[in-house]
Amino acid sequence: MILIGQYDSPYVRRVGIALTLYPLPFEHRPWSVFGDAEKIRAYNPLVRVPTLVLDDGQALVESHAILDYLDGRVGPERALFPTTEPARHQALRVAALATGLADKAVSLLYEQRLHQEASALWVERCRTQIAGALALLEAERARRPGPYWFGARIGHADIAIAAALRFIAEAHPGLIAMAAFPALATHAAALEALPAFCAISQPFDPPT
Numbered sequence: 001m002i003l004i005g006q007y008d009s010p011y012v013r014r015v016g017i018a019l020t021l022y023p024l025p026f027e028h029r030p031w032s033v034f035g036d037a038e039k040i041r042a043y044n045p046l047v048r049v050p051t052l053v054l055d056d057g058q059a060l061v062e063s064h065a066i067l068d069y070l071d072g073r074v075g076p077e078r079a080l081f082p083t084t085e086p087a088r089h090q091a092l093r094v095a096a097l098a099t100g101l102a103d104k105a106v107s108l109l110y111e112q113r114l115h116q117e118a119s120a121l122w123v124e125r126c127r128t129q130i131a132g133a134l135a136l137l138e139a140e141r142a143r144r145p146g147p148y149w150f151g152a153r154i155g156h157a158d159i160a161i162a163a164a165l166r167f168i169a170e171a172h173p174g175l176i177a178m179a180a181f182p183a184l185a186t187h188a189a190a191l192e193a194l195p196a197f198c199a200i201s202q203p204f205d206p207p208t
Helices: 011-020 037-041 063-074 087-114 120-142 156-171 182-192 195-199
Strands: 002-004 028-029 050-053 059-061
Touching: 002 011, 011 028, 011 063, 028 120, 050 156, 059 063, 059 182, 063 087, 087 120, 087 156, 120 156, 156 182, 182 195
Parallel strands: 002 028
Antiparallel strands: 002 050, 050 059
């Protein structure tokens, strides 16, 4: 398999970390949607990352769809989303909140970096949405004392949260004070110390 995209993307990174944790062998092509658009277009006409090229040449897009496929490939014993309810929909919900948080951070980045004049209304909207999601996730994580969000085993929800927080910290330094979110800060710090997170990482490279 080939994973296309740079690891400063929270979406590419969550897929790369999951592939490492399963573990499944893969080749990484750190292509940028800005600098390497034509290379990516050959596999994905949307020119989006992550793109996962399977061994038969078929390309999967969108991080959740990719991870759903990979969970099915490794089977229920190694899957990183729970396979039974209610744990499954609870984990899906947290992962969706985390990726939504990352979406707002990416949107804010593009508004500030790629527009000649950023919309104050849009910037404030994104900031409010980020703060609201963090407050909700902080309250929920604080009620769960275990090492991971859903018990003793790492899952996709954990990975998505850590990847989103890392992206926000690097793409928007000073936007949030993590001291206000101690449960999330502790959660992310513990994950970032794991070998898979250290291996699947790169400094943030802003779009130009």
